[in-house]
Amino acid sequence: MYLLIPGRHQLLTQFQFKYIQQLLQNGLENEKDVFGNTTGITQKIEAVLFAVTSANHSNTRRNPLPFYLRAIAIEAFGNALSVPTYMYGIDDVGQVPNFAEYTLKRIQHDSEGQFHCTPNNTIVICSTPVLNMYHQLGFTILPAELQEITTWKHHTPMPWDIVEHIARTSPWQTDAFVQQHMHASAYNVWLKYKRGEKVQMLFRDAMISSDGDLTETRDYNVYVRQMDEIAEMKYHDTAQFIQPGRIGDIGCAVGSWIKLACQDERLRESDFYGIEVSRYLYVLCQQRKENGEFMNPFVFFAQKNAVTGLAYEPNSMNTIHTSSLTHEIESYGSRADLVQFIQNRYAELAPGGVWINRDVVGPDNKDQIIYLWLNDSDGDNEDPYKTYNDKQEFSHYLTGLSTYARFLRFAKDFRHKEGYVLNYSTTTINNKRYIITSLQNAMEFLSRKDYTDNWQSEMHETFCFWNFSEWKSNLQQAGFTIHPSSKAFTNEWIVNNRWKGKAELFTLKNDQPEPLDYPVTTMFLIGVKA
Incomplete structure (x- = not known):
């Protein structure tokens, strides 16, 4: 007969050890199950099996310990028992109604058939609602900490109760509650690997708030x-x-x-x-x-x-x-x-x-001087430098400007308070007017030209200060490795909905404008810590 103990096993208790030890010494025949019925089982217990669920999770509040540390504690726990102890990691597979069946199959598979647990050769120890899944499969369930199944009341602290106690207790190592209930096998692992400090960090709310007001105008x-x-x-x-x-x-x-x-x-x-x-x-x-x-x-x-x-x-x-x-x-x-x-x-x-x-992200070759054609017939070209006290009137005015006139306003306003000067000149080639400026300046304008609702705020923001290579270089200097899936790309929606027919970019070749592709607009940068 086997004892099967499913659970996350983040911590082992003195009660658990004494309970299992008593079963090994006295046998199962007179033990009562979770429903108060005497088991009548006369077979001798041959092994204790720990099914360690969520074995593939760690570093969270729910699962602060990785599987290997749980396994170390269980191994030491089992060495003090009179029968062999085995443990099997059960990965999380989500909320499935047949998780108990999955657990049993995993044990059978991982033990290479040594343990084929059935209601005839295995009794389950469980004091949480998980026991219902094993009961439905016909297993006898021993209650351990569970006092009353209808209320789920427990007569002694559960392992997770001690975890939560440690999370809010400092120093936890000498705390009387911890000393009373935590088994030495778990205590030694928690102490050696500083799990108490880790749990306290995971549970701690160290939020520092600044003050602010809710706006009444936003929907x-x-x-x-x-x-x-x-x-x-x-x-x-x-x-x-x-x-x-x-x-x-x-x-x-x-x-x-x-x-x-x-x-x-x-x-x-x-x-x-x-x-x-x-x-x-x-x-x-x-x-x-x-x-x-x-x-x-x-x-x-x-x-x-x-x-x-x-x-x-x-x-x-x-x-x-x-x-x-x-x-x-x-x-x-x-x-x-x-x-x-x-x-x-x-x-x-x-x-x-x-x-x-x-x-x-900024464009490659952002310092390159380019010729920027802007539509001057899609709006008003008169006085692009008007001022308005009313935000909505100002937005309406900006929206009515042609793309060319809006650039003139942008050149005046862009990061003016930060001391930036947007240098440009104009020229006419084949009866078409061009702005001559850097590719960076051109993209700063194109990336913001339609933000007329919040123009004054947007004029403080710069998008194109680093190109993608410079972004990667700065992350690497900080210690990051750049994931190969990182990329910079051109947002085609912006191209099709905001630029085509409004703006075109050129270089000059043999004194004639030669078209340039629209540069990148967006980056997806993944830094990996080795």
């Missing part, structure tokens, strides 16, 4: 819907590179990317940490969490500035995601801030972790 229902629609595209691009475990989204807005990640079955055992500096977006994230919009309960949001400091504990994150964020650090902060931001993300990642950064 939040529309805003959330827009963020969700954009997030679908962004998540589709990033999903295959996400490493399960601790997953962070810096600049998470309303949590739309995290919401989609929570629906990914591959990430169901992961913890998600959204960082958002804006108070009104942070509040929306919390509201969405309270509304139950995130399938994974282990989702946490912080209102925190992640630019100048660490957003997460060092070496703690498996994946960090950022989108349309890094150019704002250069725009509103400084180059030093951006370099520090890159270095901070490297410091936060665990070995093998990835930083997935989607953002705008």
